Amino acid sequence: MKISLKKRLVLGVLPDRLLQVRGPADGHACYLSFDDGPHPEHTPRLLDLLAAHDARASFFVVGKLAEGQPRLLERIVAEGHTLGNHSYNHRGFAALSLAEQVAEIRRTDELLSEFDRRPLHRVRPPQGHLTVPLLLHFLRVGRSIAYWSYDSLDYQLQSADALAGRLRRQPPVAGDILLMHDDSALAAAALGELLPTWREHGCVFRALRTEA
Numbered sequence: 001m002k003i004s005l006k007k008r009l010v011l012g013v014l015p016d017r018l019l020q021v022r023g024p025a026d027g028h029a030c031y032l033s034f035d036d037g038p039h040p041e042h043t044p045r046l047l048d049l050l051a052a053h054d055a056r057a058s059f060f061v062v063g064k065l066a067e068g069q070p071r072l073l074e075r076i077v078a079e080g081h082t083l084g085n086h087s088y089n090h091r092g093f094a095a096l097s098l099a100e101q102v103a104e105i106r107r108t109d110e111l112l113s114e115f116d117r118r119p120l121h122r123v124r125p126p127q128g129h130l131t132v133p134l135l136l137h138f139l140r141v142g143r144s145i146a147y148w149s150y151d152s153l154d155y156q157l158q159s160a161d162a163l164a165g166r167l168r169r170q171p172p173v174a175g176d177i178l179l180m181h182d183d184s185a186l187a188a189a190a191l192g193e194l195l196p197t198w199r200e201h202g203c204v205f206r207a208l209r210t211e212a
């Protein structure tokens with residue numbers, strides 16, 4: 001489902017360099033993104049699928065989960081995908097001070113840099129909650145938040161069939177950043193059915209650019 005008009009208006013007033021909602025549409029590019037992993041079972045299945053369809057994606061990993069899955073992190077990077085920063089503990093940022101939010105981000109940046117050798121990563125706060133102090137901080141330091149234009153709602157749906165049906169009725173268009181999750185089997189199951197069709201229709205799946 002596309003994000004609501006009201007939310008789009010709020011997101012629309014923020015500059016793209018602070019909050020990225022869409023990716024470059026050139027070459028009919030679409031951007032798959034997966035939050036809340038890595039998961040020892042579901043993430044490898046998804047990586048197999050992406051490799052089979054020559055698709056790249058962005059994985060917004062939770063730092064404390066990533067710590068226990070170094071081989072998976074290596075694989076994500078080796079296969080041309082982007083590592084994104086989805087905080088360390090996945091605690092809602094609205095309940096944290098700015099110092100705590102920044103600490104969550106810094107700890108995960110440091111962890112991820114061991115794998116991709118990049119000091120900074122695109123940030124997507126847990127549940128997509130944007131706090132004003134963090135936005136102002138990011139504006140000050142020149143960092144940006146990686147949001148999405150298309151919420152698959154995979155975390156609300158009961159079955160891969162329901163998810164595939166929703167995505168089939170409203171396929172992503174060029175430039176869309178599609179929000180999905182790799183902590184369940186749903187995304188891989190639905191994409192296994194849809195990726196071949198979307199590719200036939202000309203979609204090229206790219207990873208979001210890293211920050212630095």
Ligand SMILES: [Zn+2]
Nearest residue numbers: 035036126127
């Ligand atoms: Zn999350």
